[in-house]
Amino acid sequence: MDIDKFKQWMEFAQNYQTGEFWNSVFDPSKAELMNRDLPAKQPKQPFPPVDMFIDESRVILVIELPGFTKEEVHLLVSGNTLTIQGTSSAPFEMQHTMKERYYGEFKRTIQLPEPVESRNVSARFHNGLLFLSYFRVKIQEERVFIE
Incomplete structure (x- = not known):
C-alpha cells in the first residue's frame, strides 16, 4: 500500500x-x-448529441463524436429509425488522475422524419463530426377505388 x-x-x-x-x-x-479513481459516468444528456436539419428535399444530421474514429462508430437504418453505436477506450494504458470523459459503449436511437433505405444515406466523418444526409422521397397520393 x-x-x-x-x-x-x-x-x-x-x-x-x-x-x-x-x-x-x-x-x-x-x-x-x-x-479521483471513480469511472466517469455515462452523460445524462443523450450521447452523442445530434442536430437534425430538414427542408423540402433533404434531411441532414450532424452527430458530435469527439475523439472517435470512423472505425469505432456503426450506423444502422431500419425504416425511420437510425441507430448510432460505438465503443471508445482511453487513449493511454495508465492510471487516471482525473477522468471527466466517458469511455465505453454507447448506443442511441434517433427517429427520422420518414423511412429511408441505407443505400440512400451518405455519411462523412470529419473533425469529430459525423454528417449524414439523404434526399427525401416524395410519395404521391394515389386514389384508392372502392369496389
Missing part, C-alpha cells in the same frame, strides 16, 4: 471515530480526492 494512501486512510478512520466524518464528506476540498 502506498504511504500517502495509508495516511489518507488513517485520517479518514480517525475522523470517523471522532464524529468529523460527515463534515469531511461534504467538504468541497475533498471532492477531487474522493472521485
Whole structure:
C-alpha cells in the first residue's frame, strides 16, 4: 500500500471515530480526492448529441463524436429509425488522475422524419463530426377505388 494512501486512510478512520466524518464528506476540498479513481459516468444528456436539419428535399444530421474514429462508430437504418453505436477506450494504458470523459459503449436511437433505405444515406466523418444526409422521397397520393 502506498504511504500517502495509508495516511489518507488513517485520517479518514480517525475522523470517523471522532464524529468529523460527515463534515469531511461534504467538504468541497475533498471532492477531487474522493472521485479521483471513480469511472466517469455515462452523460445524462443523450450521447452523442445530434442536430437534425430538414427542408423540402433533404434531411441532414450532424452527430458530435469527439475523439472517435470512423472505425469505432456503426450506423444502422431500419425504416425511420437510425441507430448510432460505438465503443471508445482511453487513449493511454495508465492510471487516471482525473477522468471527466466517458469511455465505453454507447448506443442511441434517433427517429427520422420518414423511412429511408441505407443505400440512400451518405455519411462523412470529419473533425469529430459525423454528417449524414439523404434526399427525401416524395410519395404521391394515389386514389384508392372502392369496389
